[in-house]
Amino acid sequence: MTDIDSSVSPPAALAERDDAITIDELRLATRNHGMPLEVLDLDVTPPGLHYVLVHYDIPLVDPATWTLEVDGHVDTPLSLTAADLDTLPAASARVTLECAGNGRARTSPRPLSQPWLDEAVGTASWSGVRLDAILERAGVLPGAVDVVFTGADHGVERGVEQDYQRALSVEEIDRGEAFLATSMNGVPLPPQHGAPLRLVVPGWYGMAHVKWLTRITVLDHAFDGFQNATAYRIKTDPDDPGVPVTRIEPRALIRPPGFPDFQTRTRVVDAGPVTLSGRAWSGHAPIERVEVSTDDGTTWSDAEVEPAGTDPYAWRRWTARWDAEPGRTVLRVRATDASGRSQPLEQQWNRQAMANSHAQAVPVLVRG
Amino acid sequence: MTDIDSSVSPPAALAERDDAITIDELRLATRNHGMPLEVLDLDVTPPGLHYVLVHYDIPLVDPATWTLEVDGHVDTPLSLTAADLDTLPAASARVTLECAGNGRARTSPRPLSQPWLDEAVGTASWSGVRLDAILERAGVLPGAVDVVFTGADHGVERGVEQDYQRALSVEEIDRGEAFLATSMNGVPLPPQHGAPLRLVVPGWYGMAHVKWLTRITVLDHAFDGFQNATAYRIKTDPDDPGVPVTRIEPRALIRPPGFPDFQTRTRVVDAGPVTLSGRAWSGHAPIERVEVSTDDGTTWSDAEVEPAGTDPYAWRRWTARWDAEPGRTVLRVRATDASGRSQPLEQQWNRQAMANSHAQAVPVLVRG
Known part of the structure; x- marks a missing residue:
């Protein structure tokens, strides 16, 4: 097996010059997109104007064969189809989402990643099903600590091959605000926003709102996956473990x-x-x-x-x-x-x- | 009146370094977006995945008060409402649109403009009304040469303040392929694709497909506006008048x-x-x-x-x-x-x- 070496998947680095965006950054900027700021005139942001940040490829998931697995530290593992979701209690909210990296391209020295200026934001009406209803049906066992949400998007990042995964603590979920969305602004989720199912965590930066959900796993210990432990941290130097990025700053x-x-x-x-x-x-x-x-x-x-x-x-x-x-x-x-x-x-x-x-x-x- | 000087609206220029994208280019790249290439899997590209290039701001046009004026070298100037469009014969086509600047960021030396790599493309099913039916109703007079399409988007470019305008020749329109679209992929046009009405010129690069149409003007002479005479030209040096950009290269x-x-x-x-x-x-x-x-x-x-x-x-x-x-x-x-x-x-x-x-x-x- 050929290693995925640093020429393919480099470590984190800072830009050499403030005024010289690299081709790597441009590749991200031509794929992902911000909200053109004149669209601040609209209460609700349509797809194509709402910001999008996708780490790997957008998976085109077939809802006819898609399932959501619920497993780990639970009494009854579940495998839910799209039709099963329709039997669950509904949830919805109008939520402003913002990328945790918004403003990155205006910092100096600039970390090499998606080079947002000010526009990585949008507000949509998300609706779907209650997360607590699914976890109740599975029966979370005593001693649960974190809940891991896994998406269908697969790639490599800083040398770590992965499905995109993020965990939330059981305490955070017990606030009762996070839910699972099947629609955006009244119509089924578009591919780039996580069809057929995404997590919505109102108040949190975008990295928490895992798209293209395939699995929810309850852990009896803290999650140490890449996106929680390495990527979305506020650090002062590369070896600093840092503190987690969580809720959106004003x-x-x-x-x-x-x-x-x-x-x-x-x-x-x-x-x-x-x-x-x-x-x-x-x-x-x-x-x-x-x-x-x-x-x-x-x-x-x-x-x-x-x-x-x-x-x-x-x-x-x-x-x-x-x-x-x-x-x-x-x-x-x-x-x-x-x-x-x-x-x-x-x-x-x-x-x-x-x-x-x-x-x-x-x-x-x-x-x- | 304060001039809009070159510090606000600079002349065309080339990048100093192939590997240093400027902040001006980044500002365009975070607003406009390409098609993530994994979406080549889809026959028809949804909004938000189809490429978008907008010269100025996206105008949010109120369809209730919007009208399309038809004037110039015609027998009977028209002012059409959205309801009037419904009385006209229908037209539709599935069309691949590509930006004339696709590939720009891979050229050397690189012109400073929207820095596309390969992704400025998309294919949609556009439908609306026949252009020739509108021109017949207005009665184009003998000696007509060009037809100018004006959008609601307003800005300044290389020092020239303008509504976005492009002309097509009467000969091109007489081919019977160009039409006016009110919907994309079966639903009303989204704001960024020209709601409530855009021109579609199958086979031509994107600059011809004028969005947010407000006016169609028949001329008895050749149009010399900025987007035809200056911007979308193939030139070898700044003073070269060049040749017009027209149909999409394979x-x-x-x-x-x-x-x-x-x-x-x-x-x-x-x-x-x-x-x-x-x-x-x-x-x-x-x-x-x-x-x-x-x-x-x-x-x-x-x-x-x-x-x-x-x-x-x-x-x-x-x-x-x-x-x-x-x-x-x-x-x-x-x-x-x-x-x-x-x-x-x-x-x-x-x-x-x-x-x-x-x-x-x-x-x-x-x-x-």
Whole structure:
């Protein structure tokens, strides 16, 4: 058996130059895609506009032969078909998903991975079945610690061949928020969002929402798989075990005003009164405050934030008035949630650029 | 009025280094997206997997207030609503669309623009109404030369502020192939594919298929707008007027076999018999031959190509057998159409990297 060596599957590394995106990063960027920020105008993001991050290939799963296995530290292992899912109690939520690597390409030095700027986000209405109902039917035994979710996507990453797997703790599942989705925005899941079944963990970064689910395994010990123990960690150096990436840090984004230049995406705005708008969200606690700066962070004023709706993990719209005067400027925005978490204005660097929520900057030319 | 100067909207330029993608290019790559090549398994590409290239912002058009104006060198200018479209004769086709800039990021020196590798393609079933029926109703006057299609998307590009506009000649329209689409794959157009109405010009590169149509204008002279006269041209230097980009050059793509590494996307395949497959298409003439090389172009053998279907401008599936032996290799594929056009193995460089159809290369590790 030929080893999958580091020429095929290299170790984690940092970019040599801030302004030189590598071909490896480009290969990821042409496959995966962000949400074009003008789509912040929509409450619910359609497929093709909602961000997508896929580690390996998108598996095209045949729902007619697909099964979900439930095994491990349970009383009664299960093998559920798509028809079996229809007999289970329903669950649904409108949820803002964000990639844990959002903002990575704006950090310095930049870790080599999917090079997101600000756009790895989207909000969808997910619906499906209750996770606790499935676990109750299988009968989780005393002493359960972690629950591992396995997807049908297979690949190699930093030399480790794997099916994509992530675990959640039994405590987290007992909060009763995580569920299994069979549909997105009222229609069956599209292939790139995990058809026929994905996990949804409201409030958590995207890596937790395992797509193309094939297996749920209850463990009586902590899971030490690659995506929990190595990949999605906040580390300061390669040997640092780090701390796990979990819930989404607060973030606000501006719907870029005016119109763009094709190449630089700089915005052109006519002078005069402008209504700025955007969305804000947090996986920790409700958004409490959104502040906007129209002078690149020198002064700030409060935006108006729409009241919280029925879905605590869906973004909320904000608006602010701006009297735009001719010249160049940079718009910025930052959110604060009820837990006291806020967005830093500068990067908080970590080795894999995870959960880096430093405030967006939108360069604008105001013309008189 | 403040000029939109070259710091906001720079002139066309070439990259300094082949291996250093700029931040401007990355901004485009995180918005626009290609088709993940494993989706070559599907005959019809769903939204979110079909490639998307949007020059400016995606306009969110309200179909309730939207109208299509038909004016210019006509007897009776029209203003059509969405309901009016329902009274017109229907048209539909399954069509492979490809961006004229596909392959750009594999050319050297690389023009700074959307940095596609091989993936700017997709095949959808488009349906809507006949274009000739609308033009007949308006009554095109004698002496008509070009027909201009205007979209709702507005921006600035190389210093030229514009609504996106492209013209087709009256001769091209008289072929009877171009039509106006209101739906994609059986459902209303998604926002990013031109809702509520787009032009479809089967066989042509994507720039011709104007999205978010608001106006059709008949001219008694040749159109000299930016996207026809400047942008989509095959030029050898910046001052060369060049020749227009029109129909799609033949291309075949391989569905990458095995599984990928996350970062390098190198494929890992187990030794033994492998069925390679993919798709091939041309906008000029039916595909006549697909050849595959499993030794980086040293030797070639013919693939089996599925018979032509009823849609002359939809891709066709091909398959080939490969006895994979352990080690590193590069797979390549090239298509030839009935007009005698074929894919070069090396780039045929031009100043904007348009219509560059040089053959794909898929690096593979075969393990024993």
